Amino acid sequence: MPRVLVLNGPNLNRLGTREPDVYGNGTLGDLESALTEATDFDVDLRQTNSEAELIGWLHEAIDSRAPVILNPAAFTHYSYALRDAATLVTGAGLILVEVHISNPHAREEFRHNSVISAVATGVIAGFGFDSYLLALELIRRRVQ
Numbered sequence: 711m712p713r714v715l716v717l718n719g720p721n722l723n724r725l726g727t728r729e730p731d732v733y734g735n736g737t738l739g740d741l742e743s744a745l746t747e748a749t750d751f752d753v754d755l756r757q758t759n760s761e762a763e764l765i766g767w768l769h770e771a772i773d774s775r776a777p778v779i780l781n782p783a784a785f786t787h788y789s790y791a792l793r794d795a796a797t798l799v800t801g802a803g804l805i806l807v808e809v810h811i812s813n814p815h816a817r818e819e820f821r822h823n824s825v826i827s828a829v830a831t832g833v834i835a836g837f838g839f840d841s842y843l844l845a846l847e848l849i850r851r852r853v854q
């Protein structure tokens with residue numbers, strides 16, 4: 711089965727206890743279970759608080775030709791280094807779906823801009839963990 715990389719940025723390891731009114735009560739483990747159950751894809755879910763590690767994983771996606779679901783978390787709003795790496799992914803002809811649990815546009819002003827969106831294949835935001843499930847469904851439709 712083809713592999714999909716599900717990459718999560720800073721503070722998402724705290725899901726479950728982090729601002730549950732915004733992000734819900736589910737943990738990253740719950741997300742992994744939901745994604746694994748929903749698909750035949752080999753779901754490779756990872757989280758890091760390190761920008762460098764996240765960039766390295768995008769390079770790995772290119773080298774292994776894996777589609778990517780990316781929640782860049784706060785890096786969304788200011789990391790040009792991550793944007794450049796995402797550019798390489800989509801430039802290599804791979805799907806990269808930017809996802810967000812919350813709807814950043816309905817939150818503080820600094821969250822309204824994403825430096826990633828313009829180089830992503832597309833964006834899904836505001837549907838809780840369903841944002842990831844919808845991204846997975848889109849990848850399934852396009853990859854097979």
Ligand code: DQA
Nearest residue numbers: 782783784810811812814821
């Ligand atoms: C987030 C939204 C970002 O603004 C925030 O910094 C996060 C999570 C989301 O999934 O809703 O860490 O990407």
